[in-house]
Amino acid sequence: MRALSLSxxxxxxxxxxxxxxxxxxxxxxxxxxxxxxxxxxxVLQDLRTLPQDPRRRAFLLLLEEEAVGYLDYKLHYPEARDATLSLLLIREDRQGQGLGKRALRHLLGHLAGVERLYAVVYGHNPRAKTFFRSQGFRHVKDGGPALSWYVREL
Known part of the structure; x- marks a missing residue:
């Protein structure tokens, strides 16, 4: 069985x-x-703001032609050699299929010159925290009761 292409x-x-x-x-x-x-x-208003921030990148995750997720990150934040992943969302009916890992691997392959990738986890989201730890991230700090920061050295 061939794996479907994620783009x-x-x-x-x-x-x-x-x-x-x-x-x-x-x-x-x-x-x-x-x-x-x-x-x-x-959503439309947020997407319209993308060109106003040259550091921000946002992508639809496509499995063949089917939209299965969304990836939103910022380059040179919080420091010049950093990037911050603010959202990696896999559609709920597609979770648990390795798509988040594949999307993260793709992102890591395209972060030339970045030394650290931060990931922000919003809310009480133990599944996201476990995911990022399993991908080599370590907890850095909590930014209040609803925000946790993780980092991975590249």
Whole structure:
């Protein structure tokens, strides 16, 4: 059995309905962080802001042609040789299939010049914390009751 190809495509405002659909199919994540999924207009507005921050990158994760996740990170943050992964979301019906590991491996292969990758975990999310630890990240600090920072040296 062949593994399906996972690719990353830069997200654009035209992808707002697709990304909104991913968010709606991941209600558990939003429950963990204590909020409702964003509206389509909120998603569209966020994607429209991407060009305003030259350090920010956002990608749809595609399994063949099916949107299965979203990856959002910032280069040169918090320091010049760092990157910070603010969201790696795999659609709930696709979790547990190794897609998060594959997406992270892809990201790591494209971070030329980056010495440290931070990952931010929002809310009480033990599954995300376990995932990042299993991928070589270590806990750095908590930024309050709903925010944890992890780091991996590259």
């Amino acid at each position: 990353l495509r830069p997200a654009s405002p035209e992808d707002a309905p697709v990304l909104h659909g991913l968010f709606l199919r991941s209600p558990g994540y939003f429950a963990l962080i204590g909020m409702e999924p964003p509206t389509l207009e909120d």
